[in-house]
Amino acid sequence: MSFFDDHMVELQKEHATNLLGSVNPYTGLRLADDPAVAFVEINNENGLLQNWFSGLLDTMPAVFRNELNARCNTWLQARYASTAELLAAWGHRIDPLGPNKLDNGDFAAGTIGWNIGRHSGAQATATTPADFNGQAALKVQVTAPGSANWHVQINQSGKSLTAGRLYTISFYARASKPITIYAGIQRAHTDWAALGPSMSPALTTEWQHFTITFEAAVDESNARLNFGGFGNQLVTVWLADVHWHEGGEIGGLPEGVTLEAGNIPSIAYAPTSGGDTADARRDWVRFLRDREIDYWTTMYRHIKDTIGYRGIVFGTIIANSPPNIQAQLDVVDSHAYWRHPMFPNNPWDPVDWIVENVSMVNDPLGSTIASIARQRVRGKPHTVTEYQHPAPNTYSAEAPLLAAAYGALQDWDGIWMFAYDTDDADHFTGFFEQAHHSTKMANMLLAAALFRRGDIRPARRRYTMAFDPETEIRTIESKGTAWRVGDGSHLGV
Numbered sequence: 001m002s003f004f005d006d007h008m009v010e011l012q013k014e015h016a017t018n019l020l021g022s023v024n025p026y027t028g029l030r031l032a033d034d035p036a037v038a039f040v041e042i043n044n045e046n047g048l049l050q051n052w053f054s055g056l057l058d059t060m061p062a063v064f065r066n067e068l069n070a071r072c073n074t075w076l077q078a079r080y081a082s083t084a085e086l087l088a089a090w091g092h093r094i095d096p097l098g099p100n101k102l103d104n105g106d107f108a109a110g111t112i113g114w115n116i117g118r119h120s121g122a123q124a125t126a127t128t129p130a131d132f133n134g135q136a137a138l139k140v141q142v143t144a145p146g147s148a149n150w151h152v153q154i155n156q157s158g159k160s161l162t163a164g165r166l167y168t169i170s171f172y173a174r175a176s177k178p179i180t181i182y183a184g185i186q187r188a189h190t191d192w193a194a195l196g197p198s199m200s201p202a203l204t205t206e207w208q209h210f211t212i213t214f215e216a217a218v219d220e221s222n223a224r225l226n227f228g229g230f231g232n233q234l235v236t237v238w239l240a241d242v243h244w245h246e247g248g249e250i251g252g253l254p255e256g257v258t259l260e261a262g263n264i265p266s267i268a269y270a271p272t273s274g275g276d277t278a279d280a281r282r283d284w285v286r287f288l289r290d291r292e293i294d295y296w297t298t299m300y301r302h303i304k305d306t307i308g309y310r311g312i313v314f315g316t317i318i319a320n321s322p323p324n325i326q327a328q329l330d331v332v333d334s335h336a337y338w339r340h341p342m343f344p345n346n347p348w349d350p351v352d353w354i355v356e357n358v359s360m361v362n363d364p365l366g367s368t369i370a371s372i373a374r375q376r377v378r379g380k381p382h383t384v385t386e387y388q389h390p391a392p393n394t395y396s397a398e399a400p401l402l403a404a405a406y407g408a409l410q411d412w413d414g415i416w417m418f419a420y421d422t423d424d425a426d427h428f429t430g431f432f433e434q435a436h437h438s439t440k441m442a443n444m445l446l447a448a449a450l451f452r453r454g455d456i457r458p459a460r461r462r463y464t465m466a467f468d469p470e471t472e473i474r475t476i477e478s479k480g481t482a483w484r485v486g487d488g489s490h491l492g493v
Contacts, residue, residue: 001064002043002295003047003048003288003291003292003295004048004067004068004071004291005064005067009295009298009299012299013299013302013306016040016299016302016303016307017302017306017307019031020032020037020040020303020307020309021307032307032308032309032310033308033310037309037311038311038312039311039312039313039314039330039331040303040309040311040312040313040314041313041314041315041316041333041385042296042299042300042303042313042314042315042316043299043315043316044316044317045316045317045319045320045335046316046320047292047316047320047321047485048288048291048292048295049285049288049289049292049320049321049322049476049480049485050319050320050321050482050483050485051482052269052284052288053269053480053481053482053485054269054482055200055269055270057266057268057269058200058268058269058270065266068266069264069265069266070262071287071291072264072266072284072287073259073262073263073264074262075287075290076259076264076283076287077259077262079283080259082259082260083253083258083259083260086259086264087251087252087253089279089283090251090277090279090280090283091250091251091277091278091279091280092250092251092252092277093166093215093249093250093251093277094248094249094252095165095166095246095247095248095249096247097168097245097246097247097248098245098246098247099245100243100244100245101159101244101245101246102156102159102225102242102243102244103156105241105242105243105244106135106136106240106241106242107128107136107137107138107239107240108135108136110128110136111126111127111128111138113156114126114138114154114155114156115153115154115155115156115157116140116152116153116154117152117153117154117155118146118151118152119146119148119150119151119152119153119231120146120147120148120151121144121146121151122142122144122145122146122151122152122231122232123142123143123144124140124141124142124143124144124152124231125140125141125143126138126139126140127139127141131238131240132172132207132238132240132241133207135240135241136240137172137238137239137240138154138238138239138240138242139236139237139238140152140154140236140237140238140239141235141236142230142231142233142234142235142236143234145231145232145233145234146231146232147232147344147345147352148231148232148344149228149229149230149231149232149233150228150229150231151231151232152228152230152231153226153227153228153231154226154227154228154237154239155188155224155225155226155227156224156225157188157222157223157224158188158222158224159222159223159224159225159244160219160220160221160222160223161185161195161216161218161219161220161223162216162219163216163217163218163219164215164216165215165216165246166213166214166215166216166246166247166248166249166250166275167185167196167213167214167215167216167244167245167246167247167248168211168212168213168243168244168245168246168247168248168275169183169184169185169196169199169211169212169213169225169243169244170209170210170211170212170241170242170243171183171209171210171211171239171240171241171242171243172207172208172209172210172239172240172241173201173203173207173208173210173237173238173239173240174203174204174205174206174207174208174237174238175203175204175205175230175235175236175237175238176205176235176236176237177205177235178202178203178204178205179202179203179229179230179233179235179237180200180201180202180203180229181200181201181203181227181228181229181230181237182198182199182200182201182227182228182229182270183198183199183201183210183225183226183227183228184196184197184198184199184225184226185214185223185224185225185226185244186223186224186226187220187222187223187224188222188223188224189222195216195217195218195220195223196212196214196216197212197214197269197270197271197276198270199212199270199271199272200229200270200272201272202272203237207238207240210272210273211273211274212271212272212273212274212275213248213249213250213274213275214250214275214276215250215277215278217278217478225242225244227239232344232345248275249275250275250276250277251275251276251277251279251280266284267280267281267284278477278478281477282473282474282477285473285476285477285480286473289322289325289472289473289476292321292322292325293325293328296315296321296325296326296328296329297328299315300313300315300328300329312330312331312381313329313330313331314326314329314330314331314332314333314383315329316333317333317334317335317385318332318333318334318375318377318485318487319334319335319375319483319484319485319487320482320483320485321485322472322476322485322486323375323377323467323472323486323487324467324468324469324472326377327377327380330381331380331381331382331383331413332375332376332377332380332381332382332383333382333383333384333385334372334375334382334383334384334385335384335385335386335387335418336368336371336372336384336386336387337368337386337387337388337389337390337432338360338367338368338388338389338390338393338396338399339355339356339358339389339390339393340390341353341354341355341390341431342354342355342356355390355391355392355393355431356393357392357393357394357395358393358395359395359398360389360395360398360402361398361402367402368387368403369402369403369406369410371489372384372410372412373406373410373488374487374488374489374493375487375488376410376488378462378464381413382410382411382412382413383412383413383414383415383416384403384407384412384414384415384416385414385416386416386418386419387399387403387415387416387417387418388417388418388419388431388432388434390431390432391428391430391431391432391433391437396437396440397437397439397440397442397443398443399417399440399443400417400440400443400444400446400447400448401443401446401447403415403417403447404446404447404448404450404451405447405450405451405456407451408450408451408454408455408456408457408458409456409458409459410458410459411458411459415451417434417440417444418432418434419432419433419434420434420435421433421434421435421436422435463493465488465491465493467486467488467491472486475490475491
């Protein structure tokens with residue numbers, strides 16, 4: 001909320017003042033003046049764009065959505081002189097609808113043409129009863145849930161997309177209980193990447209209609225419409241009257257919505273209706289990015305100028321906030337975890353979890369080292385304030401050595417293993433525990449020596465990629481994610 005709520009910013013300023021202004025009774029120094037306080041992080045692993053990509057801005061309470069939306073309308077009114085100018089900039093476009101690209105979209109021929117994917121032991125039945133106002137509907141009942149929500153899917157593949165053309169998806173859906181699923185167009189091969197906006201329909205026990213229009217960014221000869229997000233639950237999902245057409249309308253505004261009225265809705269990350277152009281989404285990204293600039297620089301100046309802290313101040317990690325913003329502060333920071341624990345059903349479930357038992361040396365391109373290197377900003381100090389290869393991966397003792405060796409090669413300025421605990425246990429008791437992991441601690445001696453002594457000199461060759469603010473905005477709009485908002489990985493490196 002502090003990215004757009006002034007009251008929250010004032011509360012954070014007050015907290016920073018109270019915290020850094022507190023006096024150590026033994027030294028007589030404020031924390032702001034104590035050399036033991038080496039650096040201050042403003043907001044750990046948090047960014048406004050990150051929270052858009054995570055879907056949080058779509059689902060936060062209306063009082064906060066309305067406040068953010070009001071700020072966006074004010075921003076748009078400063079950018080455009082009229083609704084007509086805004087629509088021209090956003091590329092309002094209407095293309096006639098072509099025929100339905102889907103086979104048997106009304107399920108009159110049963111399940112012909114549709115694939116019901118069942119993965120990793122998940123079981124589901126598929127029938128086509130006349131449950132949609134007397135017409136056929138696809139009824140998929142999960143009888144044995146899988147461990148992940150994608151373990152039961154409904155899809156139809158073999159369809160083509162042409163870059164620059166509009167496509168409209170529409171369908172009716174309901175479920176045996178309230179549940180949010182996902183629907184969207186993606187590749188039917190290789191990386192299964194999304195080829196359009198992902199919808200997150202909130203299903204109820206009543207039929208609802210969902211539709212979205214988008215402009216294809218790439219050509220694809222084997223795309224699929226896919227429904228999922230319910231494969232780890234005992235639930236029944238119905239689909240009816242499913243359409244995928246070339247054509248549609250994007251970039252328009254609903255009746256009665258104008259720039260002058262200040263009631264233009266914000267752009268959802270996972271919309272359930274409508275259609276936004278890339279230019280409209282770029283304006284949304286620009287607005288969110290401007291809010292981030294204002295927040296980070298306001299807090300930075302308060303800590304430096306008002307409180308008088310003379311140490312290092314950084315905002316958050318590059319994964320969660322644009323590098324051109326974070327580079328305005330003292331240090332650019334990264335966090336990385338090799339094979340982070342996965343929780344297929346409930347977040348941070350202490351019993352139901354997965355840690356892949358894989359050594360990082362066997363995957364150099366997918367390694368944390370490669371990921372962090374792509375977040376480096378030329379001319380700025382670079383730290384890694386959280387790093388770990390989580391237990392019980394039997395290769396996890398490699399973490400200090402690999403981080404130190406390649407950190408030295410990349411000329412990083414500091415590496416912190418996450419995390420040191422202070423209890424009296426004689427064994428490690430958590431995924432990220434460092435102090436009680438004997439083989440990791442043994443390797444820390446070697447790692448610290450080679451990193452601090454300069455046993456490995458920085459690489460002689462440097463590759464620099466242009467990432468100016470406009471490129472950053474376009475990259476974020478087209479390729480950003482919650483944990484990779486924008487960095488060198490999006491530039492094809």
